Amino acid sequence: MEVNLGNPGVIKVEIMKKLFDYVFYRVYKAYKKKDSTPEIYATNILALMQFFLLLSALAIIRMFFDFTLPNRIFIILIIIFLLGVNWYQYGFRVDVKKFEGQWGEEDNTQRKQRGWLIVVSLISLILFPILIGVLKHNLGVI
C-alpha cells in the first residue's frame, strides 16, 4: 500500500507560515488593548523576529565555519525585503477574524505559555548575536 506523506518542503513552509501567523496574531491582540493601529507593531515585530532568527543562525554557523560577513548594504537589502514582505502579507491585507476563528478559543493556560514563549524567543533572538558581538569584539574572549 502506498501512503502519500506529501511534500516535506511544503509542509515545513506551511508550519513556518502558521507559526508567523500565530506570532502576528498574538502581538496584534496584545497591542490592540493599548493602540489604535496594532497591525503596524505586529508586522514590524514579526519582521524583526525573522531578521534576528537569520542573524542568530548566521552567528551559530560562523562559530564552526569562519567566513567573511556579507556587505552591510546586502544586510540592509535583506531588512527592507523582510519588512516589505511582511507588510504585504500582514500589514495591508490580513484578515484577523480568520486568526480569531483559529486561535480565539485557545485554552487560557496554553495561551499564557505560548505568550511567554514568544516574548522569551524574541528577547533571546535579539540578545544572542549581540552577546556574541560583545564577547568577540569588546571583551575579546572568543
Place this chain on the structure above:
Amino acid sequence: MGCLKLTYDYQEQGEKNDSLDWRVWVNPNADFLGVVDQQYNGSVPNDPTANNGLNWTDAAGGVISSFGLGTDISLYQITKGGMQVSLASKGAYVGAKAFGNTLGAAGLAITGYDIYDQGLNTSRTLDVVMGGVAFIPVVGWGISATYFVGNLITIGVTGQSIGDHIQGSLTGQNGSQSWKPWGN
C-alpha cells in the same frame, strides 16, 4: 464597525449655500452598511426633503451614487468621545506612525548586525534602546523616529552619530570605536 460622517456640500455643486450630512455605518473595509441619520445644514432648517421621512434605502443609494459620481464628499470618523476626525488627517497620522515604527525596527535590525560585526559602543547602544522605544504604544514611534531622523541629520552634517559625539566627549577618543574594558 465604525461610524463615518459624510458631508454633501451643495454650494460646491452650485445649487445652494447649504450642506447635507449623513452619519453612516461602515465595516473595517469601509463597506457601506447603513445610514444612522442625516442632518440638513443651511438657511432652511426643516427642509422636508432633507430631514423628514428618511428612507434608508434612498439615503444609502444617494450616498453610494454620490461616491460613484465622484462628487465632493468629505469623510470624518466619529470617535468614541464624539469628536469628528477628518479621515485625511487620520491617514496622515497612521502613515507617520507606520513610518516611525518601521524606521525604529530597521534601526534595531541594522544595529543588531553592527554589534555582532563590530561590538558595542555608545552609538549602537543608543540605537538599540531607541529601536526598542519605537514599540512602546502610542508615543514610542514619535520619540524613536525623532531620534533616528535627528541621528541621520547629525551624521550628514558632522560625519558622526549622536552616540559617537557623546562617547567622544566622555572619553576624548574616537567615538565610533567599540568599548574595550581592558587592553586593545
